[in-house]
Amino acid sequence: MEAMKLIAGNWKMNGLKAGAAELEALLAAEVPAGVELLLCPPATLVAAFAGLAEGSKLGIGAQDCHWEVSGAHTGDISAEMLADAGARDIIVGHSERRADHGETDAIVRRKAEAAHRAGCTPIVCVGETLAERDSGETLAVIARQLEGSVPEGIAGLVVAYEPVWAIGTGRTPTTEQVRQVHAAIAARMPAGTRILYGGSVKPANAAELLSVPHVHGALVGGASLKAADFLAIAAGAAT
Known part of the structure; x- marks a missing residue:
C-alpha cells in the first residue's frame, strides 16, 4: 500500500x-x-x-531544535520541550538554517537524533545551491548531505529535497530534475522513507510536482500561510 x-x-x-x-x-x-x-x-x-x-x-x-535535552543554551529550544508543547514532527537542516546559522551536516544529524529521542519525527532537509546545480554537482551534494545529516536506524524519518535556488524565488526545477533527485534519494534511503519536495510549491504547480515518482509530499513555505492555498496544494496531492 x-x-x-x-x-x-x-x-x-x-x-x-x-x-x-x-x-x-x-x-x-x-x-x-x-x-x-x-x-x-x-x-x-x-x-x-x-x-x-x-x-x-x-x-x-x-x-528547528537544539540537540541537547537541556542546559546553558540561551535562546535555544530542545526537542523535548517542543514535544512537551505538542510538536509531532521537527524540521531540521532547512537551507535557511544551514546558510544563516552555519549549520553543518554533523549538526543537522545531531538535531535529527534529538528529534527522534524526544519521540518526534525528524524531517531532514537537503538541497543544492544554484552554483552547485549549474556546475553539475547536484547529486554529489545531495549524497554528501544525506551521508552526513541522516542518522541510521530511525524508522519513519522523512527527507525533504529543497533546491535552495527555488525557495521563495518562484523558480522551480523541471519535473525531470525533480524525478532525478528524488530517485537518487530513494536509492540511498530505506524502503518506505517519505521524500518531500520543497521549493516554491504553489496551488498552480502542486499536482504536477506531486505526481512525480518518489515525491511523497511537499514542504510548503509561503503558500502555507493561507489556509486556502495550503488546502489547494493538499488537493493537488490527492489528484
Missing part, C-alpha cells in the same frame, strides 16, 4: 496569535483522502496550535 502523501507547511518567522484564524480554517476543512497535513508554526505558537488541533487530522510540528 502506498504511504499517505505528507503536505507540511513551514511558516518560518511568520505568525502571531491572530494566525489562529488560518489554523481554524484548516481544522474546519475536509482533508483529502490519502493526504496527511502538518503545520509547523514558529515555536511561540506550537503549544497553542497543538491544543487547538488536538483530536483533529492536522498535525503540529516545529521548525
Whole structure:
C-alpha cells in the first residue's frame, strides 16, 4: 500500500496569535483522502496550535531544535520541550538554517537524533545551491548531505529535497530534475522513507510536482500561510 502523501507547511518567522484564524480554517476543512497535513508554526505558537488541533487530522510540528535535552543554551529550544508543547514532527537542516546559522551536516544529524529521542519525527532537509546545480554537482551534494545529516536506524524519518535556488524565488526545477533527485534519494534511503519536495510549491504547480515518482509530499513555505492555498496544494496531492 502506498504511504499517505505528507503536505507540511513551514511558516518560518511568520505568525502571531491572530494566525489562529488560518489554523481554524484548516481544522474546519475536509482533508483529502490519502493526504496527511502538518503545520509547523514558529515555536511561540506550537503549544497553542497543538491544543487547538488536538483530536483533529492536522498535525503540529516545529521548525528547528537544539540537540541537547537541556542546559546553558540561551535562546535555544530542545526537542523535548517542543514535544512537551505538542510538536509531532521537527524540521531540521532547512537551507535557511544551514546558510544563516552555519549549520553543518554533523549538526543537522545531531538535531535529527534529538528529534527522534524526544519521540518526534525528524524531517531532514537537503538541497543544492544554484552554483552547485549549474556546475553539475547536484547529486554529489545531495549524497554528501544525506551521508552526513541522516542518522541510521530511525524508522519513519522523512527527507525533504529543497533546491535552495527555488525557495521563495518562484523558480522551480523541471519535473525531470525533480524525478532525478528524488530517485537518487530513494536509492540511498530505506524502503518506505517519505521524500518531500520543497521549493516554491504553489496551488498552480502542486499536482504536477506531486505526481512525480518518489515525491511523497511537499514542504510548503509561503503558500502555507493561507489556509486556502495550503488546502489547494493538499488537493493537488490527492489528484
